[in-house]
Amino acid sequence: MKPAPFDYEAPTTVADALKLLGSHEDARPIAGGQSLVPMLAFRLARPSLLVDLNRIPSLSGIEEKGGVLRIGAMTRQAKVLASDVVKRHAPLLVQALENVGHPPTRARGTIGGSCAHADPAAELPSAMIALDATMVIAGSGGERRVRADDFFIGAFETALQPGEILVALELSKQQGVSAFLEVSARKGDFGIVTVAARVAVKDGRCIDAALVLGGIAERSVRCAEAERILKEQGATPKAIDAVLAALPLDAVTMDSRSASAAHRRRLIPELCRRAIEAALASQVTP
């Protein structure tokens, strides 16, 4: 349970961090350490060099500019959870974060770290996809931007290339109301099934919808057909029945001793119904 030896550097700029990451074959950034340090302890990760991002001021902070909310990758989950700006601009992110770990893990754990880690049962990837977030990535060749849906590739796999750093997430103002619900063994655990639901209703018509399932496959699953039905038929009780019938239950591949694939498939429709209803009933009008 003790990590294998490694070297450690704590740069203060992104440029220096990129240089350090490029200097070692198996260098690795460390953010909040809430997933990486356990991996080091189990020796699932054995980097030769840890590049600590905690001393780089430009990577933390929440800023709203021209209708776009930019959250630095190193911003602590607890800070984002408590942020009024985030609550107004992207309530779904706050709703998702309420399910991520516990106060002590959120005090250290970062927004960027959770996305870069890309645990298939993590809440934030689903929220990022449902909010159509843009991931800002820095590498030796400069900055590039990737849509959340293209960023999350598989289990613990993202569009980040070795040596790159996720520097920020950018969010347009959330369209519509939302809810994030999950079934987990205990509060604060990773989800067995998670649902991010966002519904934008205007003049009785559904103009935008996002329904994203997590914890069921290698990465979060966007329910395209269900979203289409919502947009076509509106968020009426009849439409919701049709939505539930169109959920991608065959996408469930996660099958574990604590939760079989069949169990997860049984949970999904009811959880989706509750999430859509909770979103519609929510008083948060962004």
Added chain:
Amino acid sequence: MTARNVSFTLNGKPATLAVEPRQTLADAVRQHLGLTGTHLGCEHGVCGACTVLLDGDAIRGCLMLAVQAEGLSITTIEGASPPEGLSVIQDAMQRHHALQCGFCSPGMVLALESLFAHTPCPGEDDIREAISGNLCRCTGYQPIVAAALSVAEKNRANLGAAAPSA
């Protein structure tokens, strides 16, 4: 890897330790300073026995590297206890029989210290959320929650606050 010096504030006093980068903060305070009140249960973030305060916030001592503490302020259970007797939270826990083996207690006390620092009069939900990352194998949590509620009650009386929670 060679040891390097790290300087930080520990329990209100300056401390400098020579640590290997792979050493966790919890290991460092236990092994270098003999502060064994910080317990190690799982060593991978699950149990909360290793809880310490970082600038007043409860964090996992086993998930922070000691080298990362440079310049920061850390409080362990030794620093959260008065030189004589018990702190308010410790006293409430004793009165409510909120411990049996005591292995989880330092972590529970610090998780609650962190809660009360932000929220002097928490409600039951706040208390349960605050200790949700701390496992106790003995008490069933009920007496720990009761102890914390009694502290909240006392704070409310002292502050003259009417609201049931913050």
